Amino acid sequence: MPETNYQTNQEFFVDMQRCIGCKACEMACAECETNGHDSMIHVNYVDRAVTIQTTVQVCMHCDDPVCANVCPADAISKDEFGVVHTANTARCIGCSNCVMACPFGVPKKNEAYDLMMKCNMCYDRTSAGKKPMCATVCPTQALFYGTREEIARMRPNSSPVNNFIFGNEKVSTKVNIMMPKGTTVLRVD
Amino acid sequence: MIASLNKKALIIATLVSALVIAMVFYGSRELQNFDPALIGYLFGTVFAFFGVVYRYSVxxxxxxxxMYFKRTWQFFFKGKVFAHLLFFGKEFVQxxxxxxxxxxRGRTRWIGHFLMAIGCTLAFAITFPLTFGWIHFTMNAETSLNPESIRMYEAHFFGFKIFEFKLGSFIAFLTFHALNWCSWLVIIGVLIFMRRRLTxxxxxxxxxxxxxxxxxxxLLAISITGLGLSYDYEFMKGMAYDFMAVTHAVTVIMFLIWIPFGKFFHIIQRPAQIGAHIYKREGMKRGMATCPHTGKEFATQLHIDDLKIVTKELGFDxxxxxxxxxxxxxxxxxxxxxxxxxxxxxxxxxxxxxx
Known part of the structure; x- marks a missing residue:
């Protein structure tokens, strides 16, 4: 990667309970230069039959990304800042292994391009010291990008969690999910 | 360093390289048709074969x-071989x-890539057999001895005459400058991509x-130095031809050596995309997986079952x-x-x- 101004003290914090489903993040995501104007963020109804609650999902940028491990074409890589990059366009063979293996359901397969695409934390912006597009437009700050000190001051009753359990698998990530104060892990099963 | 080499890949790559050398020896009729001036290119090409096969094997x-490789060939050979061959042929062309x-992904992007791809493929198809001594040209002895007749030039493949053309004809012009046409295609493609990458x-x-x-x-250096060779003998009376020839050889050999390590390896990887398509097609015939949460079909059951095996092998549970x-x-x-x-x-x- 070229020389960057990536701010290592800034992190991504997601608070699902604040998502109002406005989809401003979807529109903003499509402005990201690294996606080629395709939106990579997910806003979906949790359980539409019983609730209007929506949830927002960005790439969690796992420490040991399953998507990169299951890629048969070595198309996904993690950089020195822990950002897991979208598929290398020359290598990706569009098999969807990453789409089906990601425990957070993040990568998207674009059928017309025969290519997997995913959030790379707006690398064109974050590498220049700016915040990702989605976090800059989220009206409820369900998506927040800043320092740990800032989030601790703003959300005194929350704890950022970046450890997850899916069945027998423990996954730790670069991106945090805001949980009730004192929580250290989010169990999904 | 030697300890870190992958033994299986090393053996396969060595065998393939030996096979290439043997094919050069016999294909050139025991070096009779081999052009010694191309020896540097031959070394570069054999190294490229070794590197590509080694990396591919790893x-x-x-x-x-x-898993994909195994499944693709399993499907390919388990019944309906011709249907698969037809599908493979269609996918290969497309x-x-x-x-x-x-x-x-973008029309200009496609034009640029297509020009580079066609230019490189044509150049490979011409230069590899030339370097290996599989193709060579001769004058037709009868016409060249008779000053009254039109001089004919012959192309030989593996020592067999395959076609002949009149010297000075349009076909001769196209044939002798074939690599120049490739260079122009590559140059236009490279400039389109350079513009993208710089803006x-x-x-x-x-x-x-x-x-x-x-x-x-x-790619640009190879194409420009290659065109320089023609320019040199057409317009510069062959002055400093040695320098031009060496410069071109250096860029081409660097390219050949770089194939296994860098971006050019995607040329070798790309056919795997067809394998992924065969896998999906066969999986759909076998049945789809339904999501327990949404209740909708989302992938082939084969894919999900295989992913469970692959993730387990990779240490995920x-x-x-x-x-x-x-x-x-x-x-x-x-x-x-x-x-x-x-x-x-x-x-x-x-x-x-x-x-």
């Missing part, structure tokens, strides 16, 4: 790659020949010099307490389950919204 040993998947912010942020710009520079797997969920189902788990944690903590 690549195939990765669990996800091996995806390898015309790279149709690039067109929706688009998303690419500037993520590209690397050695991974993305150097391959373009190398997504089995849940009830005996099912987190991998049984569709991407949407996984996102919803995560949100539901978040809600559950909140409810266990008094149920109130927290800030």
């Amino acid at each position: 690549w195939l040993q990765r669990p996800p790659t091996w 995806n390898i020949g015309f790279q149709k998947f690039i067109y929706p 688009q912010a998303g690419l500037i942020a993520t590209q690397t010099f050695e991974g993305d710009l150097l391959p373009l520079i190398l 997504f089995r849940l307490e009830d005996g099912s797997s987190h991998l049984d969920l569709s991407p949407e189902g996984k996102r919803s389950r995560l949100a539901m788990a978040h809600l559950k944690a909140r409810q266990e903590n008094g149920g109130k919204l927290f800030g």
Whole structure:
């Protein structure tokens, strides 16, 4: 990667309970230069039959990304800042292994391009010291990008969690999910 | 360093390289038709074969790659071989020949890539057999001895005469300058891609010099120095031809040596895309997987079952307490389950919204 101004003290914090489903993040995501104007963020109804609650999902940028491990074409890589990059366009063979293996359901397969695409934390912006597009437009700050000190001051009753359990698998990530104060892990099963 | 080499890949690559050398020896009729001036190119090409086969063999040993490779050939040979061959042929023309998947990503991008691809493929098809001594040209002895007749030139493949053409004819012009046409195609393609890489912010942020710009520079250098050879003997009376020839050889040999390590390896990897398509097609015949959360079909059951095997081999265990797997969920189902788990944690903590 070229020389960057990536701010290592800034992190991504997601608070699902604040998502109002406005989809401003979807529109903003499509402005990201690294996606080629395709939106990579997910806003979906949790359980539409019983609730209007929506949830927002960005790439969690796992420490040991399953998507990169299951890629048969070595198309996904993690950089020195822990950002897991979208598929290398020359290598990706569009098999969807990453789409089906990601425990957070993040990568998207674009059928017309025969290519997997995913959030790379707006690398064109974050590498220049700016915040990702989605976090800059989220009206409820369900998506927040800043320092740990800032989030601790703003959300005194929350704890950022970046450890997850899916069945027998423990996954730790670069991106945090805001949980009730004192929580250290989010169990999904 | 030697200890870190992959033995299996080393053996396969050595055998293939030996086979290439043997084919050069016999294909050139025991070096009778081999052009010694091309010896540098031959070394570069044999090294490229060795490197490509070595890397390919290492690549195939990765669990996800091996699974696709194994399954593709299993499907290919288990009945309906001709149907698969037909599908393979169609896909090869569309995806390898015309790279149709690039067109929706951008028309100019497709034009640039197609020009580079066709230029390189044609150049490979001409230069490899020439370097190996499989193709050579001779004057037709009868016509050359008779000053009254039109002089004919003959092309030989593996020592067999395959066609002849009149010297000075349009076909001769096209044939003798074939590599020049390739160079122009590559140059136009490279310039389109250079412009993209130097102006688009998303690419500037993520590209690397050695991974993305150097391959373009190398292709440009090969094409320009190659055109320089013709320019030299056509317009400069062959002055400094040795210098031009060496410069061109250096750029080409650098390119050949670089194939196994850099971006050009994607040329070798790309046919795997057809394998992935065969895998999906066969999987659909066998049945789809339904997401337990959304109740909708989302992938082939074969794919989900194979992923369970591959993730296990890679050291991931997504089995849940009830005996099912987190991998049984569709991407949407996984996102919803995560949100539901978040809600559950909140409810266990008094149920109130927290800030």
